[in-house]
Amino acid sequence: MSVDSSGTVQIGDSNQITPETKIFAIQREQPIFKGNEYEDLSSFSLYSQSLPTPLLTEAINHVTVHENPVIKVNSIQVLGVAASGVVHVGSTRTIQAESRVKNIREFFTDPNEGNE
Amino acid sequence: MNYTVINRGLSVGNITVTAVASSSVLLVGDTESIACSSIFDTPPESLIITRPFVPIAS
Numbered sequence: 001m002s003v004d005s006s007g008t009v010q011i012g013d014s015n016q017i018t019p020e021t022k023i024f025a026i027q028r029e030q031p032i033f034k035g036n037e038y039e040d041l042s043s044f045s046l047y048s049q050s051l052p053t054p055l056l057t058e059a060i061n062h063v064t065v066h067e068n069p070v071i072k073v074n075s076i077q078v079l080g081v082a083a084s085g086v087v088h089v090g091s092t093r094t095i096q097a098e099s100r101v102k103n104i105r106e107f108f109t110d111p112n113e114g115n116e
Numbered sequence: 117m118n119y120t121v122i123n124r125g126l127s128v129g130n131i132t133v134t135a136v137a138s139s140s141v142l143l144v145g146d147t148e149s150i151a152c153s154s155i156f157d158t159p160p161e162s163l164i165i166t167r168p169f170v171p172i173a174s
Contacts, residue, residue, distance in 0.1 A: 007136070019139040044157075051153040062148055064121040071145055072127035078136055085136035091146040099139035099154040106164045 007081035012090045019084035021099040028106045046102050
């Protein structure tokens with residue numbers, strides 16, 4: 001398991017997990033980058049707009065009885081944990097995950113010309 | 117809604133996952149509430165086709 005860019009591996013219980021990711025990817029046919037493309041992201045509403053969260057309209061009373069609170073894991077193989085990914089062995093109370101990804105691709109010739 | 121969980125031991129053999137990325141969670145265990153929201157944006161105007169330009173040697 002290799003853990004990169006704010007990935008987390010937690011063995012044991014936790015109370016709250018709130019991973020948040022903002023990704024801005026520019027792919028160019030000729031990879032020449034000035035290096036300041038990511039500075040002004042305010043023009044993209046994607047990073048500021050609020051995301052809809054699921055509504056809970058029903059009262060749920062939740063009871064957990066731990067007759068045997070043991071968690072046994074033989075092996076977990078994960079090639080990569082990146083971009084606020086979480087591998088969590090144990091219990092938690094709430095998970096509130098958010099990810100915002102924007103891709104911009106710049107070509108010289110239209111790649112879709114061939115297969116229309 | 118009444119919701120009762122009785123844990124009588126949780127044992128896992130092998131888990132093989134290629135990647136856990138962009139705010140995703142591989143959870144082995146209990147939780148009470150999960151709220152995952154994501155937004156992925158590649159609109160047509162993000163596909164930009166321009167004539168090749170020669171960068172000026174700066």
